[in-house]
Amino acid sequence: MPELPEVEALAQDLSGRLRDRAIVRVDIVAFSCLKTYDPPISALSGSLVDGVTRHGKFLDIDASGTHLVLHLARAGWVRWKDEVPKLPARPSSKSPLAARVVLDNHAGLDITEAGTRKSLALYVVRDPVDIEGIARLGPDPLADDFTIDVLASILQASGRAQIKGVLRQQSNIAGIGNAYSDELLHAARLSPFKPANSLTDEELTTLYAALRDVLGDAVRRASGLAASELKGEKKSHLRVHGRTGQPCPVCGDTVREVSFADSSLQYCPTCQTGGKPLADRRLSKLLK
Template sequence: MPEMPEVESLVRFLRPVCIGRVIAQVDLVAFSALKTYDPPLTALHGLEIEAAERHGKFIDLSAQGLHLVFHLARAGWLRWKDEVPQKPVRPSVKNPLSLRLRLDDGSGFELTEAGTQRKLAVYVTADPSSIPHVAGLGPDPLSDDFDAAAFDALLKEAGRSQLKGVLRDQKIIAGIGNAYSDEILHAAKLSPFKGANTLTDEEQARLFGAIKTELAGAMERAEGLAAKDLKGEKKAGLRVHGRKGETCPVCGDTIAEVSFHDSSLQYCPTCQTGGKKLADRRLSKLLK
């Protein structure tokens, strides 16, 4: 799933290639992706793109009073093309293409989504804050307003909630997903199941620092990369997420995993849980 560092990198990639260009054509292929109907997609035709911004994991292209906002969800991606085909695409359940946008110079991008689940979302609106998921976003973790005091208040509000869930909840902190929450907790040497209100001052400071450094580091590694190279860079930069059975680069222990019905997390027992293996949640359900 593209998370804040990848989405921010996509926005930075789009700015020089899109701003100042006019939208020539927008073709919707996966009708389930479009979440708004007024104004229609065709209202974007002929408008000049003026800005590219990010709201959490949402990308926002503004064009003369309208905004094309999209969320890539778990399996979506943006593919840039120097020459966008003009031939219409036939909708198909096997076709990963969700939307195609062509600019006045022939370039543009396609939004694709792998797999059978269709969660990629596209909106056309005059105000991004009218989108409920955007309006409900928590603070951006790399903003100047997100300081130690704000983080302390956030954890107090979260109460007994587990740290893994707190980091992933977009209403609490915007932009962090499954991968970077694993990386942040590993860097902070904290269990994913530790309660938010049980942290010592030192643990809280470690977690706050890890949020800032892990996300900033990921964005620095992605700086200047083309859209097609961002996925590979993200995977190469991860120390624990997606690396079950591999060696922890910090202590040498074997990276372990906890599986849920639709996702999984990875962690290092030595670094994060005092050597204790956490119970697999899927297996625990079956044994009850």
């Protein structure tokens, strides 16, 4: 799933490609992805793109005051095309294409979603905060006003909820998903199961520094890259996420995994849990 650094880089890349271009039309191929009806998708035709910005994990294409907002979810992506077919895109069970934005210079943007689990979402709105997911977003962790006191308040308000889940909850902090929550906790040397309100002052300081450094470094690395390069860049710099069974780059211990119904987390026992492996509930059930 694209997270804050990749979505920020996509916004920068697309802003450079789309700004001041007119949208000829938007073809909706997978009708389930369009979540709004007023304004209609046709309201974008003839509009001029003023820019592309990010709200958490949402991409916002501002076209003459009407906003085409994308949430790429687990398997969505955007693909730039220097030239798109002249005929409107049509539904096909063999194609991952969900929607296509056609520009006045015959270039365009394909919005795709792989797999059978469809959760990609497109919205056409007059104001991004009309979208519930954006309206309830927490603060952006790279914003100037995201201070250590803000983080402390979020953690205290979360009580004894596991810190991994608190970091991923978009209403707490915007833009962090499964991958970067693993990376942040590894950098901060914290167990993903640690209660959010139990951090010492030193642990809080370390976690805040990890938030700013890990995410900030990822944004800087991704800045200027084309959409086609972002997934590879992200994967090549992850230290624990997606690296089960591999050595931790810090201490050399084996990266472990805890599996859930539809996701998993990765961590280093030596760096994060005092050398003690965490219980993998799904694996434990299989061994019974």
